[in-house]
Amino acid sequence: MTTFNRTTIDNDFCKVFKTVDQITKHNFSPSDHDKVDLNKLKLIDSVTFQKLNGYDKSFGELNYIYGQFPISNNRLGLICYNKVRECDDNVYYFSLHIIDSCTTKKDFKILTTEDHHSGILYQWTSSFNKDFSQLTMTLKQTSEWVVGSDLKTDTLFTDTYRINLKSPNLDTLNVSKTFKTIKR
Numbered sequence: 705m706t707t708f709n710r711t712t713i714d715n716d717f718c719k720v721f722k723t724v725d726q727i728t729k730h731n732f733s734p735s736d737h738d739k740v741d742l743n744k745l746k747l748i749d750s751v752t753f754q755k756l757n758g759y760d761k762s763f764g765e766l767n768y769i770y771g772q773f774p775i776s777n778n779r780l781g782l783i784c785y786n787k788v789r790e791c792d793d794n795v796y797y798f799s800l801h802i803i804d805s806c807t808t809k810k811d812f813k814i815l816t817t818e819d820h821h822s823g824i825l826y827q828w829t830s831s832f833n834k835d836f837s838q839l840t841m842t843l844k845q846t847s848e849w850v851v852g853s854d855l856k857t858d859t860l861f862t863d864t865y866r867i868n869l870k871s872p873n874l875d876t877l878n879v880s881k882t883f884k885t886i887k888r
Contacts, residue, residue, distance in 0.1 A: 718806040720746075720769075721782055727771035730836075732783075733829045734818035737796040740785050745770060748784065756782075756801060756808060764789050770798065773836045775869050778805045781836060783815070795819065797828070800839070802874060810874050812867075815841065823851040825860070838877070839867045846886070860886045 724746070745768035753761045761767065766787040773781045782801040787794055797817035802809040815830040825846040832839055843863045866878040 718803070721772055721780060721803060724769050724772045724782070727773050727783060729771075730834070731829075731831045732798050732816045734796075734816050734827060736798070736816065737818075740768075740770070740796075742768060742785075745785060756784075758808070762788060773832075775802070775836060779803065779809070779870075781869065790819075793819075798830070800830075802869065812839070812841070824848050837868065837870045839869055841865045841867070856888055857885050858888050859883050 748756070748767040748769060750761060753767055768785045770783040770785045772783065775781055780803050782803055784799045784801065786797050786799055788797075789795070795817060797813075798815040800812040800815050802812075814828045817826070817828050819826040825844060827844045828841060829844075830839060830841045841864070843861075845861050846858045847861075861881070861883045864878075864880045865876060868875045868877050
């Protein structure tokens with residue numbers, strides 16, 4: 705779910721974050737992917753991507769700055785909109801980067817995505833509380849091994865993570881895991 709990146713970003717680049725529009729949107733789902741107007745977003749170049757993520761982007765990958773929100777005096781959340789190619793499909797997702805004093809603190813790779821092309825469900829949705837101090841991420845997925853079988857039922861697994869974005873270590877406050885049998 706997460707990787708730790710502690711990449712220092714030059715101050716000029718940090719100023720870019722603060723000039724990005726502040727978001728008021730609290731809920732993110734895969735249905736939002738079709739509503740994004742790429743002409744209104746700033747495209748992230750390869751150098752900026754490397755500084756932000758600590759690795760080089762893939763060929764054909766497109767990344768945009770979607771918006772930002774303050775978390776505390778020295779911390780902000782930067783939301784990016786991304787497109788990558790997986791096999792024969794484009795995959796779209798929102799990602800969250802936590803920036804502390806011009807250093808990437810943590811990178812939540814996926815706020816939203818959806819993959820159901822292969823007959824399985826794999827879906828991330830996310831929401832922030834009113835003051836953007838907590839993030840709730842929900843993963844729903846079905847069983848991959850059922851695809852191609854004659855089984856009429858499957859299992860829907862739901863994992864929910866609640867994270868304190870103001871805590872020094874971005875502490876996980878709660879994790880819940882549930883499952884239920886569903887008809888295919």
